[in-house]
Amino acid sequence: MKVVAEPSAEALAPHGFDFCPGCGYGSVLLALTDVVSGLQQQPVFMVDIGCVDFMTAHMPGDVLMGPHGRTSALASGYKRMQPDRLVCAIQGDGGFMGLGAAESLHTAVRGEQITIIVLNNGVLADTGGQLAATTLAGKATSTTPEGRAPQHGPPLPFLEMLSSLSGVAYAERVAIDSALGIRRVRRAIAKAFDVQRSGLGLSIVEVLSPCPTHWRMDTVQSWEYITQSVRSVYPTGVLADRTRGTDG
Amino acid sequence: MKVVAEPSAEALAPHGFDFCPGCGYGSVLLALTDVVSGLQQQPVFMVDIGCVDFMTAHMPGDVLMGPHGRTSALASGYKRMQPDRLVCAIQGDGGFMGLGAAESLHTAVRGEQITIIVLNNGVLADTGGQLAATTLAGKATSTTPEGRAPQHGPPLPFLEMLSSLSGVAYAERVAIDSALGIRRVRRAIAKAFDVQRSGLGLSIVEVLSPCPTHWRMDTVQSWEYITQSVRSVYPTGVLADRTRGTDG
Amino acid sequence: MSEVLSIVLTGRGGQGVKLSSELLAWSASADGYNPIQYSVYGALIRGGEIACSLAASREDPGVPLRSDYSLMCAMHNDWFDRYYPLLVPGALLAYDIANIDESWLGRSDIDHLGVPVAQMAAEAGDARAGNMVIAGVVARLTGLASREALARGMTEVVPAHRADRISRNLAAVEVGYSWVEHELPDSFAKSRLA
Amino acid sequence: MSEVLSIVLTGRGGQGVKLSSELLAWSASADGYNPIQYSVYGALIRGGEIACSLAASREDPGVPLRSDYSLMCAMHNDWFDRYYPLLVPGALLAYDIANIDESWLGRSDIDHLGVPVAQMAAEAGDARAGNMVIAGVVARLTGLASREALARGMTEVVPAHRADRISRNLAAVEVGYSWVEHELPDSFAKSRLA
Amino acid sequence: MTTKRFASGNEAVIDAALAAGCHFFAGYPVTPATEILEAAAEKFPANNRVMVPTEGEIAAIHMVAGASLAGFRAMTATAPLGLSLMSEALSFFSGMTELPGVVVVQQRWGPGDGSLGPGQDGYDQATRACGHGDFKMIVLAPKNVQELVDLTMEAFDLADQYGLFVLVLGDQLLAIASEQYVVPPPCERPPRTVEFGQGNGLVLPELVAVDETAGDFAALERVGRRWEQKFASIERDEPRAERCGDDGAIDVLIVAYGSLARIAEYAMPQLRQIGPHLGEGGLRVGVLRPITLWPFPADDVRAAAADAATVVVAELSMGQMIHDVSEAIGRKPDHFVNWLGGRAPSTDEFATRVAERLGELESGAVR
Amino acid sequence: MTTKRFASGNEAVIDAALAAGCHFFAGYPVTPATEILEAAAEKFPANNRVMVPTEGEIAAIHMVAGASLAGFRAMTATAPLGLSLMSEALSFFSGMTELPGVVVVQQRWGPGDGSLGPGQDGYDQATRACGHGDFKMIVLAPKNVQELVDLTMEAFDLADQYGLFVLVLGDQLLAIASEQYVVPPPCERPPRTVEFGQGNGLVLPELVAVDETAGDFAALERVGRRWEQKFASIERDEPRAERCGDDGAIDVLIVAYGSLARIAEYAMPQLRQIGPHLGEGGLRVGVLRPITLWPFPADDVRAAAADAATVVVAELSMGQMIHDVSEAIGRKPDHFVNWLGGRAPSTDEFATRVAERLGELESGAVR
Amino acid sequence: MPKTVGTVAIAEHLCKGCDLCVVVCPEHVLAMTDRLNSKGWPVVALVAEGCTGCTLCADVCPDGVFTVYREESRKIEADV
């Protein structure tokens, strides 16, 4: 028989990944590795602080960690001086649209020639599941024990906002809630790197990723939650595509 | 004869204002004073760092200055604890959508019950006219001597982006480039305070304000520049109005 | 200073060791002890090594980081080698027989007690409640906390959004507690009572 | 240390005092002096008080903040009272006759020279070029900078986006320069030459 | 009337805040201070107070300043890396506009993201101008959960009294260790009257008004001199330290603060037994523990050091407080012992390390 | 081959940067450092280098770190209040990931927005508290524009040599005063090779890898110890100071740095004349000027103080460096003179103030 | 030639000579002078008959220099 799928994590992490059971971040790491294996050169990764840290040691390329939330600026500085390298910032939603919102926004304004992968799990996971800009209305977190209420505002459609900027050449939101969804993660990342190589501007992939631990659900429920609830607030799809000279 | 207009700055500032000749900030201060004179209570003002500082001593109400860019958060903290007072943050575009973009954004997300007056003069004026997020493409500044170029990105339509958020109850852009424009500044500020009083969420007034000094123009040219160039990138009008239950 | 009972529970985060330690500490406090409880663990959210130190006394329990434990509960190989040497002579090691390699139990100056954690958890109807079984075992072995104190403690330490687990947890505590009461020779318990 | 010529120019920002001071410093440098130039001003972008200190020497000019000025150019009342007392005996005050209240000129241990700034500026065809007139006056009075050095200096200190002003400015400088050359007794200049 | 509780230091902080009449909390999570936020999220709304989980530290400290300006006791909590982000605002609000406020800082060791374990390398940051410019904040360093509660409450009083921010500087051990403590019940506190009215209606009329008119350097200097006086009076009145151990002339004085001082105190019995080299019948040992880190209790340290043959400074850092100790006693302390990497020693380890160093006494080696 | 120029200190910084082969500049304007950005905006592109005017200080320092990681010499410039905002990142990139970089800091006095005039109250921030955690940056303090040029160039070398950020700590006077200086022409510098490869492909494999596996405290402590060694070696090899004035035994030693030291040097002739109270034929006076603020040249200060009957510390702050001087000489300096509010004294004022203080000698009053 | 129905008072010491009022005045009755005020700015003056009291100068003046008077009988309201 022939091997038809071999996404073994073993090559990346002999003792396995450090994510919680059912965490979508493992799927992102596998997808990323798969995409990179098809590239001519390995990217340089700027890894934010967050559960994404657990990827740091297993990334398919060179890595630098940076202070929480500002990896887009770090990556931009690198890229400006090494325009021939693929540069990828990878961050949680808390870092990307909370703490580092100003840096993310202006990276988009300037249309920096990098790729940002945003892991949107609807909470600040690494610190224990606090309210994030992306937490759905009503959802309980450790800093909103009664649920996200009006005074906390509704979930922030940051990618939609950024997509209106001409510096954003490509923006797609994908979701880890089905086999098909996971394949789309891979495809979106590949596309984002393509866009970066062609020098059209910033490319962003936002991944809706289950965090069963802090969502206080089992893994299967966490997929259903994405399908039924998260996607209705954060619709998946291509939000901006300026690769054809037209706005997405 | 009857006095039909008496916008004398003398009552506010016996020795006159400290702005440059033709600076729009004087008009904003006069408009604000006019609006406040019609209110039951004086607002509390949180004044950012920038040329807006020259207003500090002449504000029609209590004042606290705050670190550059973050006055929206400062004002929100105050308002949360003094919900019955009118609270107004007043800041330059550099502070509002550059340095403090994250705080501005999340103030809008949470729909804080305050008013923000943004003075958009297309440069960082107080420090000598450097590139701001709002500088028009091609325009020379002291940090873009050859003009704002593609690597600096295009001017940022921040108010448009914020207007998509439900926390923003009212957003209007007005311009100081005619007598009519100046009357609209007054009307917009009055409306913004109305909205605040009714507790519907954040109200923002962005004022396109001439900075003849750093635009390197005479005052009349600076009005024309707004009319002919700035307004086409930053159209005036009501961008969001949720006072009638519908999105603007 | 009066006598101090110092305990360390080692295992993996996912096993719920920290919750057991907090339960014991809280319950001991309710029963008139003065406890101090501190956990050392890694960066992982779930899984990863953990060691919970618990010192209790009728007066001042001192500091939680110690080199003189009188009781160690080992739920997993992880960090076994770090804490086993810190048991004082005459101390007791209680270990999960399913997870600890008995060939490691080389010290002759201390007592060893194999605990059939998985079996008792199954008996309590919740395969994942080994941590609660261990809490019951320790509470009874040391006399740190009564059944009543444990019941009160449980409502304190279980987060509000997990309140549905309280009764299941208490069932598992009870299995461990009565196991010591009924299955073990008195000698084990008595020597540990503070 | 060799002889140091120390000058202070006071006025309002909008008058362009800083530009004159920079022009003088740059030109002096081009003419083989070693100058140091420093401005003290307020927070206003345009308008507001300003005082520009300029010390020059063939060797080490020392520090710019001084209490021993040998020449003061007063373009405006602002800060007049702050710097007037800092002139050393035998120093010279050159002042804009339109802007300085002559009743203030109380010192008898120094020389006073009224400069018809507005009139000369008008003569140069640019009512707002009083600052440049003053630069010409000081350059010639002190011998700090030649006509050639001033011409070179002007291209250095005027920002690129204002290059169209260079020739107008130089015309005003020339008016001031030749005013000293032709209208003043030699005594004024000679005593100030470093 | 106080209640006895058993909880972690982080949870206790919020009990203390409620008892002190704190009505506003804003914060952003960071290990090991996160549970303070979480406790505030639970207990502030339940006690009719406001808790805002913000998008970051900068927003948090600004909201705290806003609430303080509104007249209410307000606080945040963070780790040293969050304090870095707050430092610009602290300089502004504590140093320049003189608003009261409290920040509880739980130290984890290391620069950057460092480690997750206990450290004391936030000492320099906390004591010497967290942020730019000529200003100081009072820094209180509790050694156990009870003191964390007491000093947190007192921090609000000091903040109000002097018009500045007070930092309560704990560490990861204090943060997550659970202990018994007593705490008064929550207290509601009406807002203080805020003096806007002066001058042009500014909260800091002097400096801002002065800046306006620019060249008025004398006025600016006056403001600076007033601040200088304020800080001098705090340096005179507020230094606080605790000495424990053997009285009178002693062999070894250990200077340490916070959790490590507590460990040192419990290590004293072991240390007394390592005497043989040094004295008859064991060492005579004492611990001098600064409770205020700024103002540094230099007089207490100097007095205690005068009683001791040997002075040992112990820190969970490469050596930060040691400089204040050196300055206080007019010489380099004889020994420095430290632990790096995010861990604190057991009492055994502590005693052993000190004993090792004392063994070096013969060779005269210092550190 | 060098060129002679006449320009402000701020413009000179960029000439120095170009000469040092700096290829990247990112920054946000702030008085009194703004003209550095403006000069970079003009000259960096013209010399084929990258200048990014960012939306704020935090973005700027992160972009500088990114460019440094790419192998290029990179810098930014700011005032102390901007440094506050950069402090978290500096702790991360200088302290933890050990990237080289240069920050020119032009001090204006005051907390918050303070004043616009010269100050030296960024000393504490620069030398020990710019951000959290156990790390240090080398701090160089030029006294005039020529030295600003020379030290800026050297800063890049030191940054590369040790793997850290070097701060060049100037002030408003140095920033805007125009002077003559010589500077080499711009030099292009190929990027250095960045050692990603080690371990798991990380810059700083040790700490990050260790954090991953969590409990490995020994490894974490090893990293801390290596850093401790690194800083100790800098403290041994890099302290630098300049002494000028009278040789041998002197009556008064003034310790000052930067612009104020220069003023002190020029005030010496006047000071010598105030002798009558104190010595025959006038005072014998010297100035000891630390050039590196960290590492502090304690040995030089101690040696110079040993020659002097009286030690005077002068600062444009409430007293920050004075603590390092005290520690170095083992006692409180005899006198402290300072100017607050954003202004520096003329040489006359300086001499007068010192003379006044010396008059207090009889009464034994210290500060 | 329109009949004068209004007039303006000019607080000269506040004026900065920015010219905006001169440009907007529909009756062209304002003009810049050579006179400098105490701050050194040239000041504007009412130089001709014909002011209608329309308030446009007061509306646009950023420095609040004008007080506008109008005869009671007439009423002109600019559309906002």
Add this chain to the structure above:
Amino acid sequence: MPKTVGTVAIAEHLCKGCDLCVVVCPEHVLAMTDRLNSKGWPVVALVAEGCTGCTLCADVCPDGVFTVYREESRKIEADV
């Protein structure tokens, strides 16, 4: 009953027992066991005949546990 045309190899030490593969397997041939691996997680196993080598389990497993084999003749490509 479908004919077996594929199979999977399971790297048990990587498995965290999250159940996702069990749920997506269209042939219901995977099941969770009681067995804990060295990290203490229950592990999944291939418990019945019928694997078609469709790769869905490999696609969804966040921990990269599966290697999937299929007989050369058959080809199934999931639509992306």
